[in-house]
Amino acid sequence: MKNENILKAKGYKITRPRVAVLDLLTKQTKPLSVKEIFVKLKREHDLASIYRILKLLEEVEITFAEAIGGEKYYHLGKDQHHHIVCQKCGHVECLPCNHLFNKIKNFTNIKHQLTLTGVCNKCNNN
Amino acid sequence: MKNENILKAKGYKITRPRVAVLDLLTKQTKPLSVKEIFVKLKREHDLASIYRILKLLEEVEITFAEAIGGEKYYHLGKDQHHHIVCQKCGHVECLPCNHLFNKIKNFTNIKHQLTLTGVCNKCNNN
DNA sequence: ATTCTACTTGCAAATGATTTGCAATTGTGT
DNA sequence: ACACAATTGCAAATCATTTGCAAGTAGAAT
Numbered sequence: 001m002k003n004e005n006i007l008k009a010k011g012y013k014i015t016r017p018r019v020a021v022l023d024l025l026t027k028q029t030k031p032l033s034v035k036e037i038f039v040k041l042k043r044e045h046d047l048a049s050i051y052r053i054l055k056l057l058e059e060v061e062i063t064f065a066e067a068i069g070g071e072k073y074y075h076l077g078k079d080q081h082h083h084i085v086c087q088k089c090g091h092v093e094c095l096p097c098n099h100l101f102n103k104i105k106n107f108t109n110i111k112h113q114l115t116l117t118g119v120c121n122k123c124n125n126n
Numbered sequence: 127m128k129n130e131n132i133l134k135a136k137g138y139k140i141t142r143p144r145v146a147v148l149d150l151l152t153k154q155t156k157p158l159s160v161k162e163i164f165v166k167l168k169r170e171h172d173l174a175s176i177y178r179i180l181k182l183l184e185e186v187e188i189t190f191a192e193a194i195g196g197e198k199y200y201h202l203g204k205d206q207h208h209h210i211v212c213q214k215c216g217h218v219e220c221l222p223c224n225h226l227f228n229k230i231k232n233f234t235n236i237k238h239q240l241t242l243t244g245v246c247n248k249c250n251n252n
Numbered sequence: 253a254t255t256c257t258a259c260t261t262g263c264a265a266a267t268g269a270t271t272t273g274c275a276a277t278t279g280t281g282t
Numbered sequence: 283a284c285a286c287a288a289t290t291g292c293a294a295a296t297c298a299t300t301t302g303c304a305a306g307t308a309g310a311a312t
Binding site: 137 | 258261264270
C-alpha cells in the first residue's frame with residue numbers, strides 16, 4: 001500500500017507538509033535528521049510540525065527512527081538495514097548487509113553498537 | 127591497569143567526583159544515563175561535572191557511551207555487548223551474546239538497530 | 253606540613269533538540 | 283460552498299548537554 005494511503009486508511013489527513021516530508025524521504029538513500037529535513041524542505045514548513053509529522057509517520061510505521069549521537073535520524077520503510085557513522089564529522093552511510101564489508105574498508109577505528117527494542121514483560125501486563 | 131591509574135597515567139587528577147562516578151559504574155550491571163548517575167550519587171555532585179567526567183572517561187576509554195532514545199547511557203569497559211530496551215518504559219537490559227535468546231523471550235515486538243562507528247576517509251585525510 | 257599552581261568543580265547561563273499550548277488554517281465528508 | 287475536526291505555525295516550555303568563570307582542591311615543590 002502506498003504511504004499516503006496508509007495515512008488515509010488510518011484516518012489521517014493528507015496535508016501539504018506531510019506530502020512534502022514523504023516525498024523528500026522517498027528520494028533519500030540515507031537517513032536524515034529532523035534539521036536536515038527542515039532545511040531540505042527550504043524551511044517552508046514549521047520545524048515543530050516536522051517533528052510531529054515524523055512522530056506520526058513512525059507511529060504508523062511508515063518511517064523508523066534511530067538515535068545517532070543525541071539526534072534522531074529518519075528513514076522510510078521497514079526493511080532492516082544498518083548504518084555506519086563517522087565518529088568525527090557525523091557522516092552517515094547506509095549499510096545493507098551485503099555491502100557491509102565493502103563500506104567498512106573506508107573507515108578506520110570501527111566500533112559497533114547493537115540495540116534491540118521490544119516491549120518488556122511489565123509493560124505487556126498493564 | 128586499574129581505572130584510576132589510567133587517569134593518573136594520563137595526567138588527570140583523582141578527585142572526589144571522579145572516584146564517585148567510577149565506583150558507581152563499577153557496581154552496575156547495566157548502562158546508566160547521566161541523570162541516573164547524578165541521582166544515584168545523591169545529587170552530591172554537579173550535573174555539569176558529571177557530564178564532564180563521563181566525557182573524560184570516554185576519551186580515555188574507561189567508559190563508553192551509547193545513544194538510546196535521545197539520551198546517552200554510560201558503561202565501564204570495552205567488552206562488546208549489547209542492549210535491549212523497552213519501547214514503552216525505557217527499561218534497559220544488557221545483552222551478552224550468550225544470553226541473547228533468553229532475554230529476548232521476555233520482550234515482544236522486537237526490532238533491532240545496528241550502528242557501526244568509525245573514522246571516515248575524509249576525516250582520516252586531514 | 254605549607255605553599256603554589258594548574259586542573260577541576262559548582263553554579264548559572266547558554267545552546268541544541270524536541271515538545272507543547274493555542275489560535276489560525278486547511279483537508280475532507282456532506 | 284459549508285462545517286467541523288484535524289493540523290499547522292508560532293511562541294514559549296522542556297529536556298539533555300555544553301560552556302564561561304570564579305572559587306576550590308589535588309598533587310608537585312619547598
